[in-house]
Structure formats: structure tokens, C-alpha cells
Amino acid sequence: MRNYKVTELSAAVHMPIEMCVFGLNKTAKITHAASHPAALNQIGHWLNAHQVQTKPVPKGTNEAARLLANGQFDQNTVAVGSCALKVVYPELTLREVSVQDNADNHTLFGLMKMEKRSQPISEDEARAALAQIVEKANALVKTRTDSVEELFSHINQRLAQMQPVALYKAQQHRPIEDLSREATVLSKALEQARQQCLDSASVEAFFQAQMDAAKAIQYRYRAQWLAEGVPNEDANLDQLRSTLNQLGAAILETLTQHLAKHGNLTDEQAGLFNQIINTEQLFATDKARLFSALQKVRRVDNCTITAS
Numbered sequence: 001m002r003n004y005k006v007t008e009l010s011a012a013v014h015m016p017i018e019m020c021v022f023g024l025n026k027t028a029k030i031t032h033a034a035s036h037p038a039a040l041n042q043i044g045h046w047l048n049a050h051q052v053q054t055k056p057v058p059k060g061t062n063e064a065a066r067l068l069a070n071g072q073f074d075q076n077t078v079a080v081g082s083c084a085l086k087v088v089y090p091e092l093t094l095r096e097v098s099v100q101d102n103a104d105n106h107t108l109f110g111l112m113k114m115e116k117r118s119q120p121i122s123e124d125e126a127r128a129a130l131a132q133i134v135e136k137a138n139a140l141v142k143t144r145t146d147s148v149e150e151l152f153s154h155i156n157q158r159l160a161q162m163q164p165v166a167l168y169k170a171q172q173h174r175p176i177e178d179l180s181r182e183a184t185v186l187s188k189a190l191e192q193a194r195q196q197c198l199d200s201a202s203v204e205a206f207f208q209a210q211m212d213a214a215k216a217i218q219y220r221y222r223a224q225w226l227a228e229g230v231p232n233e234d235a236n237l238d239q240l241r242s243t244l245n246q247l248g249a250a251i252l253e254t255l256t257q258h259l260a261k262h263g264n265l266t267d268e269q270a271g272l273f274n275q276i277i278n279t280e281q282l283f284a285t286d287k288a289r290l291f292s293a294l295q296k297v298r299r300v301d302n303c304t305i306t307a308s
Contacts, residue, residue: 001126008113012137013144015268017107019043019100020083022065022092028075030095034064035080043080046099052078065089110137144262148269151254152276155290158247159213159279161240166218168235170225176218182211189248196256197303202296203252209293213286220281255297256305265295 019042023030033040033047034055040047047054055073057064061081068079069089078095079085086094110133121129169176186207193203225231258265273291274284 001130002120002123003117004114005117005129006112006133007115009110009133009136009140010113011111011263012140013109013266013268014106014141015109017100017105018083018098019080019105020086020094021046021078021080021096021099022068022085022089023078023095024068024073024075024093026093026095030078031076032073033078033080034068034073036060036064039080042100042102042105045101046096061085062088065092068092108134108137108141145272147254147258147262148265148272149276151251151258152273154247154251154254155210155294156277156279158210158244158251159217159277159282161244161247162214162217163221163280164233164235165214165237165240165244166221167231167233168237168240169218170222170230171235176215176222185211185244185248188245189252192249192252195306196252197300197305198252198256198259199298199300202293202298206290206293206297207248209290213282213290216283216286217279217281224281255294256299259297259299264298265291267295 019039021030021033030050030052032053032055033043034057035043037056037058039061040054040056046052055064055077057067061079062085064079065081065085065088067073068077069091073079079092080099083094083097086092112133166176168174186204189203189207190200193200270291273294274287277287277290
């Protein structure tokens with residue numbers, strides 16, 4: 001920051017960082033750990049417990065792993081960094097996982113444009129400039145989180161309607177699966193997707209995953225009521241379908257806005273998704289498929305959004 005200034009901060013994200021230990025083999029005694037100084041500061045307990053000396057690599061954790069993979073460290077030296085480095089350097093052996101001092105270890109990443117300063121600034125000025133960037137980045141993260149929270153809430157509200165839908169069908173002795181209704185829902189979703197410049201195939205897959213989850217919830221309630229008896233409560237299918245249509249439209253509208261402002265959903269948002277999607281009779285496998293389909297929804301390039 002003393003030599004460069006940020007001219008644009010376009011994106012920011014808090015990502016969980018799990019620290020792993022990589023070696024040339026599984027059995028060699030570990031005497032030294034190579035990594036970026038900041039990463040070494042995050043594994044103090046592990047270093048002390050194993051009486052390991054440090055080899056700071058200022059260029060970063062990736063550079064430490066690269067040097068180890070290229071044979072520039074001896075077999076008693078390990079590299080420490082994100083567990084994702086295993087994909088980058090498959091020739092390295094994973095020795096230990098989750099060695100960070102803080103189990104809830106997150107790092108703030110920002111996507112920035114920078115330019116060289118005409119004159120270096122003081123260290124205090126650089127710290128102040130960095131603090132401003134961190135504040136702006138955290139604000140971007142909050143805005144992005146608020147956006148997905150609204151999206152996830154709409155999805156959860158839609159799934160929550162499945163209990164009264166299942167109740168109506170049980171009371172009227174109707175089957176759970178209604179293929180003609182599914183076709184109508186998909187048709188409306190795809191029309192809205194086209195109007196809002198969303199990729200039709202990815203929207204269809206997502207709505208199919210929603211409907212499959214909805215049917216799974218209904219089947220599980222039906223099985224529960226076989227043993228306990230069908231509740232004696234009122235359920236109005238026309239009103240329920242109106243609510244479902246409104247929520248389906250809200251989901252796509254919110255998703256469109258999120259993709260335009262914040263880009264595609266990422267793996268680090270799965271925890272928040274699982275927290276907010278708390279509908280009864282929805283299993284972890286249902287959530288995983290639903291989130292995976294949601295992540296795949298894409299915008300169409302060079303498309304103009306049209307009014308419905």
C-alpha cells in the first residue's frame with residue numbers, strides 16, 4: 001500500500017481457510033515448515049506441539065508448496081497452506097489437516113485494480129489506506145450476504161408450503177405427483193427466465209430440483225400421517241398455488257438481481273444456505289442437490305431484460 005493505491009474494488013469475499021501440511025512423503029520426520037509469514041502465524045499451536053522450525057516464504061503459501069514440489073526443500077521440510085493446494089500440487093503428500101489455531105479461520109479476499117503511486121506514502125498512511133479498503137470490502141461482503149439471505153429465504157418459504165399442500169392432497173386422496181402442474185410451473189419459470197436474461201437450461205434444472213425436493217417433503221409427510229393420522233386442518237389448494245407462484249417469481253427476480261450485482265453463487269455460501277433452508281422433512285441430500293443446481297444458474301450475455 002505504500003507503493004500502490006487501489007483505484008477500484010470490484011468484489012470481495014470472506015472464505016474459510018483450512019490449513020494443511022504437505023510433505024514429500026508420509027513418514028519423514030518434520031523439522032521445518034515453509035509458508036508465508038502470515039500463515040505461519042496462524043499455526044502457532046501446531047508448530048509448538050511438534051517443535052518445528054519455520055522457513056518464511058514471503059511470496060506466499062503457493063510458492064512454498066511449489067518450492068517443495070520442485071525439490072528445493074529437503075524431505076524433512078513441509079509446506080503449510082490452504083488444503084486446496086493439494087489440487088495444484090498432486091505430487092505432494094497430505095500430512096495433516098486443520099492445523100490452524102482458529103477453527104473458524106476466514107480470510108478476506110478482494111478483487112482490485114491498483115496503480116503505482118508517484119511517490120511512496122508513509123507506513124501510517126498505508127495502514128490507513130488499507131483500513132479503508134478493508135472497510136469497503138467488508139461492506140461489499142455484507143451487501144452480498146444480505147442478497148443471498150433474501151434469495152434463500154424465498155426458497156425456504158416456498159418449500160415450507162409443502163406441508164399444507166401435502167395435507168390437502170392427503171385429505172382429498174390425491175396423488176403427490178402432478179406432472180401437469182409441474183409442466184405449468186416449469187413453463188412459467190422458463191418464460192420469466194427468458195425475460196430476465198437467465199439461462200433457460202440452468203433455470204429448468206434448478207426448478208426441477210425444487211419440485212423434486214417439494215415432492216420428497218410431501219411423501220415424507222404422507223408416510224408420517226399413515227402412522228399418526230392426517231391432521232384435521234384446513235388447506236386451500238388454490239390459495240397455496242397462488243402463494244407458490246408468487247414465491248417462484250420472487251426467487252427468480254431476486255436471483256437475477258444477485259447474479260447481476262454479485263456474480264454466481266459460491267461454495268462458501270453453502271453454510272448459510274443450509275442454515276436458512278430449515279424446512280421440516282427436507283434432508284441434507286435434498287439441500288445439497290438444490291444448492292448445486294442453484295449454483296449452476298447463469299445469466300445470458302448480451303441480453304436485455306424485458307418487462308413481464
